[in-house]
Amino acid sequence: MTRTYVIDSIPGDGIGVDVTDVAMQCVDALAERHGFTVQWRIRDWNSDLYRKTGRMMPVDGIEQLSDGDGIYLGAVGTPDVPDDVTLWGLLIPIRREFDQYINLRPMRLLSGVVGAMPGIEELDIVVVRENVEGEYSQIGGRFGSGTDGEFAVQESVFTRKGVARAARYAADLAAERDGRLVSATKSNGIIHTMPFWDEVVAETVKEVPGVVVDKVLIDALAARLVMKPTSVRTIVASNLFGDILSDLVAGVAGSIGIAPSANLNPERRYPSMFEPVHGSAPDIAGKGIANPVGALWAAAMMLDHLGEKDASKSLTSAFEAALADGIATSDLKGSATTAEYAAEVLSRLKEPAGPQVPEAIDAAPNRAHNPNRVRKSYSR
CATH class of the missing domain: 3.40.718.10 (Isopropylmalate Dehydrogenase)
Incomplete structure (x- = not known):
C-alpha cells in the first residue's frame, strides 16, 4: 500500500517562495522513486495576507494544520511589515500551539563548501x-x-x-x-x-x-x-x-543559506515543522539566486521524521554531490541560479545510489507515526 503524507507548505515571503518550490519538486521526485506520495496543501499565509486582512494566517489557521503530517515553511518577512508582526503572527503561534518544544539545528561542513x-x-x-x-x-x-x-x-x-x-x-x-x-x-x-x-x-x-x-x-x-x-x-x-x-x-x-531547522514535537502528538534558517532576504527576492540548500536539508529532516529514511539520505547525498562538483549559488562563491542548482540536484536523484552520507539527525526517538496524535479543534 502506498504511503501518503499530508504536508502543509507555507512558502511565505521573498526567497521563501523560490526555495520552497524547488524543495517540493525534489521531495516529489523522491516520493516517486521510494514508493510514497505527498499531498501538498499550499497555504498562502504571508505578508500579503496580512496587508489584506490584518492577520498572517486565518483565524482557524492552527486548526487547518492540525490534521496534517507535517509543516514545511519557507520564510516570512517584508520591509514594510514589522518583524515582530510576521513572527508572532505565524511562526511562534505554530511552534507553541503544537508544542514544538525542540528546535533542532544540525550543521557540518558540507562537501565542496569552504x-x-x-x-x-x-x-x-x-x-x-x-x-x-x-x-x-x-x-x-x-x-x-x-x-x-x-x-x-x-x-x-x-x-x-x-x-x-x-x-x-x-x-x-x-x-x-x-x-x-x-x-x-x-x-x-x-x-x-x-x-x-x-x-x-x-x-x-x-x-x-x-x-x-x-x-x-x-x-x-x-x-x-x-x-x-x-x-x-x-x-x-x-x-x-x-x-x-x-x-x-x-x-x-560557510553560509546561513545552508542551515536547516526542525521544530519538533518529539512525542508526535502534533505535527512538526521544518524550515531553512535563513530569512526572506528581500534584497535578493525575485532574482532567482537564493541558495536552496537549507531548504533541501530541512526537507531531508522532514522525510527522516516521517520515517522515509532512505529518501532522506538520497536527498542529502544529492545536494552534497552537487556542491562537491562545484555547483553552488553566489553566497557559496558559485554562479548557479536557484533553478540551475535545483536541476542538478534533481538529476542526481535519478541516478543509482552512491556512497551514503552520514545519517540524518533523528527528528524523534520513534520514527513511526503516532496514531494517538491529537486531532484538536482550536478556537480564537
Whole structure:
C-alpha cells in the first residue's frame, strides 16, 4: 500500500517562495522513486495576507494544520511589515500551539563548501534549542510612552518541565554522538533564570548514562565556536541563546543559506515543522539566486521524521554531490541560479545510489507515526 503524507507548505515571503518550490519538486521526485506520495496543501499565509486582512494566517489557521503530517515553511518577512508582526503572527503561534518544544539545528561542513576558516573539516555540531519559552515570552510591556520616563519590561519564563525536556532530548542525542554535552548559560550575570537553567540541566543529564555536561558562559562559548568549532559536538541552549549560536555555527560552516531547522514535537502528538534558517532576504527576492540548500536539508529532516529514511539520505547525498562538483549559488562563491542548482540536484536523484552520507539527525526517538496524535479543534 502506498504511503501518503499530508504536508502543509507555507512558502511565505521573498526567497521563501523560490526555495520552497524547488524543495517540493525534489521531495516529489523522491516520493516517486521510494514508493510514497505527498499531498501538498499550499497555504498562502504571508505578508500579503496580512496587508489584506490584518492577520498572517486565518483565524482557524492552527486548526487547518492540525490534521496534517507535517509543516514545511519557507520564510516570512517584508520591509514594510514589522518583524515582530510576521513572527508572532505565524511562526511562534505554530511552534507553541503544537508544542514544538525542540528546535533542532544540525550543521557540518558540507562537501565542496569552504568554511569561514581553515581546519574545520570535522565540523559537526547539533544545537538543541528550547523552542517555546525562555526569553521569547509575551509577558511584559511598555510604560509611559512618549515621556522621558518611558520604559520597557520583558520577562523571561523558564519552567522546570521546559528546561528538563530540552535537556533530556539533548542528552539522549549526545549519548549517540560523543557523550559530551555543552550547556549554554550566563549564570554569572543573569541571576535567577540562568542558575535555574544550570541546575535543571545538571539534574537531568545525571539520568542519562555516559553523558557529561559542561556549562559554558554564552560569551565564552561564542568565542570558542569561532576559534575552535570542532571542539564542540552537541549544544543545549535556551530559546534566545540557541537562536544566536545556531546562526553563528552556520556562518562558520560557510553560509546561513545552508542551515536547516526542525521544530519538533518529539512525542508526535502534533505535527512538526521544518524550515531553512535563513530569512526572506528581500534584497535578493525575485532574482532567482537564493541558495536552496537549507531548504533541501530541512526537507531531508522532514522525510527522516516521517520515517522515509532512505529518501532522506538520497536527498542529502544529492545536494552534497552537487556542491562537491562545484555547483553552488553566489553566497557559496558559485554562479548557479536557484533553478540551475535545483536541476542538478534533481538529476542526481535519478541516478543509482552512491556512497551514503552520514545519517540524518533523528527528528524523534520513534520514527513511526503516532496514531494517538491529537486531532484538536482550536478556537480564537
